[in-house]
Every structure is written in C-alpha cells, then in structure tokens.
Amino acid sequence: MWTVVMFDLPVVTKPQRRRATRFRNELLNLGFEMAQFSVYMKFSGSRSAVDALAYRIRSRIPPEGNVSILALTDKQYGQMQVFNGGARQERDTSRGQLLLF
Template identity: 55%
Template structure:
C-alpha cells in the first residue's frame, strides 16, 4: 500500500496558476483575438488581477497542467503567454502593495467594540 506524502488539501499540492500575456492589438482582428483569449481565460475560471495578468486556483498539479494545455491551445498566433505555477504555500507569501495614501496613518488605536 502506497502512503501519499501530502494530504489532498496540502498547501504543497494545491496550485495557483498565473497567466501573463502580451498580445498585439494594432488591428481590429488582433483586438478581436485578444478579447477572445481573455474571454477564454474567464470561461476557464480565471480572474483578472491586472489587464494582462489572470489567476486561478487548482486543486492539484495535474489540474493546473490540464488548464495550461487548454490555455496553450487558445493563444493567438502572434501572442506571447507565460503560465506560472505556485503552490498554495508559495502563494501565501505573496505581498500586495496598492500605492501610498496621501493621508497620514492615525496614531491613536481604534476603540474596542463590545457586543452584548
């Protein structure tokens, strides 16, 4: 009997798939192909992070690889697409910065809210 090293819900088995792409949009036909590619990503369950960056969760490496093959089949002829794979543990270390606020941070701690 083979013992699986990680459980099915292990942070080392669950994958995140990032799709980064640069597609030509100089002509009407190229814009149509780029739109079709983005819609294909949405149909596969991806979410837009930035205009040319999409992300999706997959339960296993096998599912992630299957999605990558489907993406490869829909890439426009002149497109440049990269598919990156991260384990859930690696993705959990992602840092996100959203610009700096012009307002200074409050120095006073917020008051405790009591619910009865």
C-alpha cells in the same frame, strides 16, 4: 496550487484586438480571475489540474501571442506582496473548504 497566466498580445489592428479580447474571455470562461489586465489567476487543486489548464490554454493562444503559465503552491501564493498606490494591501489567502450536503 495556483495557476497564473501572464500574457502580452498585440492590439494594433482591429483583428488583433478581437483575438486578444477573445483570449481574455476564454480565460474567464475557464474560471480565471483578472489580477491585472494581462495577468489572470485561478486556484487549481493539484499539479495535474495546472497541466490540464495549460493544455487547454495553449490551443487558445493567438498566433502572435506571448503567454507564460506559472504554477504556485499555496505557500508561495501566500508570500505574495501586493501594493495598491504604494500602500501594502493584505490579501485573503484562505480557501475555505467546500461543504456539500
């Protein structure tokens, strides 16, 4: 399962820019990767993990922020079509199993 965070934050004033930067950095600290400037993604093991992330993100949203959190199954994520400069880009959708010794 994947957690996708999409947001639109005001950046007109210096304090707003600071809050937007802090929000993006907090997403990175939670393990998200930037897909686009205002779209971040993270692999989550289960629906309960997505819900836990959503709870943690909710407390970090700036006052004027508009944030959407989406949960995608691996199959839905694998069906995503990504284009770079008009050319379709193949994505590595495999998540290898972690082996601990």
